[in-house]
Amino acid sequence: MKKIFLSLAASSLLIAASVSDTEIGLRKHSLNDETKLEIKNFTYSEKEAGEAERFERAYLNAPPQIPHNVEDFLPITQDNNMCLSCHDLGADNERIKLSIEEATPMPASHYYDLRNEKKLDSISQARYNCVQCHAPQANIDSGIKNTFKPDFRNDELGKHRSNLLDVINEGLK
Secondary structure, three states: OHHHHHHHHHHHHHHHHHOOHHHOOOOOOOOOOOOOOOOOOOEEOOOOOOOOOOOOOOOOOOOOOEOOOOHHHOOOOOOOOOOHHHHOOOOOOOOOOOOOOOOOOOOHHHHEEOOOOEEOOOOOHHHOOHHHOOOEOEEOOOOOOOOOOOOOOOHHHHHHOOOHHHHOOOOOO
C-alpha cells in the first residue's frame, strides 16, 4: 500500500512539473510575469438609475446586480449613501408589487440585526456598504458560456425579490 501511494505521489509530481502555468485555467499567461497580460476592455451600463432594466438574480436570494451607472454614487460611506434615496423604503416596506420602473426595495434582512436577532427601524449598520455585495454588471464577453440555470421556488419572488430573512434558518431546526 505504501509503495502504491509513493508511486502515485511521484507520478503526480512529474505530471505537475510538466504542465506550464500558461496552460492552466483561463488566463493563458504566465503567473509570474504580467508584462504580456492583456486585460479585456469593458464598460458598465451608461443608463442612469430608473432607466435600466433589472437583471434576474443569479440564484435564489442572491444579491441583485446593479443595472445602472453608479459612478456618481461612489464612494459609499455611512454618512453618504445615494443608494438609500431610492432603495430604502423603511423597515415596514408597504410596496409589495413592483414594476420595472420602480427601484427594487431593500429586503427585510437589511433592517434586521442578525447578531442580536432584533428588527431595526432603519438599515442595519452592517449593510450600508451596498457594493460589498451588489456589483454593477460589466458589458464584457467572458469567452465562457454560462449554462447554470437557477431553480427558483417562486419565479416572480425569486427572480426579483428576496425572502432571505424568512428562510435563513431553513434546515437548521
